[in-house]
Amino acid sequence: MQRLVLLSSLFLLLLGCEKKVDFDLKDAAQLLTVDASIENGQDPVVILTKSLNYFSKVSADVISNSLVKDAEVFISNGSTTHQLRRYDMVIPGTTVPFSFYSSDPANPLTIIKGELGKQYQLRIVWQQKEYNATTNIPQIRKTIDSLWWVKAPNTPDTSKKIVVRAKVKDPQPFGDYARYFTKVNSEPFLPGFNSVFDDAFVNGTTYMVDVDRGIDRNVDLDFDEYGFFKKGDTVTVKFSNIDKATFDFWRTVEFSYQSIGNPFSSPTKILGNISNGALGYFGGYANQFTTVIIPR
Incomplete structure (x- = not known):
């Protein structure tokens, strides 16, 4: 009984010492977010968005509105460089617009598809800043x-x-x-x-x-x-x-x-592995x- 009274007293003391702390969370600057990949036998796919604030309500419309549609995107295998084209579509089963960057058939001689054992460089130019990343498609070992x-x-x-x-x-x-x-x-x-x-x-x-x-x-x-x-x-x-x-x-x-x-x-x-403070990754599969x- 004495122990219960002591615990109750300590609990009340802690409540009495409780202090309200307010955090002034500033809106963070928007950062480029990259979701990019290249797979063996496939064209590269690059999805670019602007980062959201911590307390932003995430929905399909919010994500759609955050899509970056004015970037220049390039992929290279060390000997050939190809500028990717933006594709606009509607997500199947919805009315939500979506955009991504991939190979441009208007320039067929420089199109790059993924190959086993090869290294690839991604370069993105957006709002007068340049972002770079490198990935490998390894050999199939495992x-x-x-x-x-x-x-x-x-x-x-x-x-x-x-x-x-x-x-x-x-x-x-x-x-x-x-x-x-x-x-x-x-x-x-x-x-x-x-x-x-x-x-x-x-x-x-x-x-x-x-x-x-x-x-x-x-x-x-x-x-x-x-x-x-x-x-x-x-x-x-x-x-x-x-x-x-x-x-x-x-x-x-x-x-x-x-x-x-x-x-x-x-x-x-x-x-992540994107340079210049961008978020996300460029990965090979x-x-x-x-x-x-x-x-x-």
Whole structure:
């Protein structure tokens, strides 16, 4: 009883010492935000936006209005340089306009497609400033050997929920990085909740891993259904070898995403690779695709 009274007194004392603190948060200057990638056999894709204030309400219209449409964008492979063209479209199923930069067919002789083992430079000129980044499309070293499905263990209804598993081969030496996406039936490819990984603990081994279903980060995640597939699904896994800069960017982005709302999480600095203070990344992907059909 005496201990309870002491704790109550301390609690009241803390309440009495409470002080209101006001923070004067200034509007930050808008920064260029870059989401750029190049994949083996594909044209580069570059999405440019202006950064939003911390307390901005994010919506499809707000993102659309933040799109940068007046930049000059160039890609080079060291011997050839190609100026990208802006494409305007409407996001399927919506009335929201969208813009991105990619290869210009009006200049076919300089068009650059991604190749394994090649390095690429991105140059962006916007509002009298220049931004640069470099990435590599590595060779395909880390590979999926096989893909299969099993009934989900320890779930209320194992007759419908399915787990997809993969056997992955990681070669010597250290330094292989990968990112994965899944496509279910006719849906788009979506990255996993934790989509990137290195070979710190699996270097030089062949190992088995569960392949969680990719997620749409614009939709609230249902953890009761997270990771599972269903009978009748056709599942394609896009497994991409990436360089360390691409790994570091998505590793820090995903850690930040997972810690949102957690008051005990530590601040995370997103590790981008764009120069001159811009946000975001330019990444190269060496892709392989493996499909498994889950019968009904």
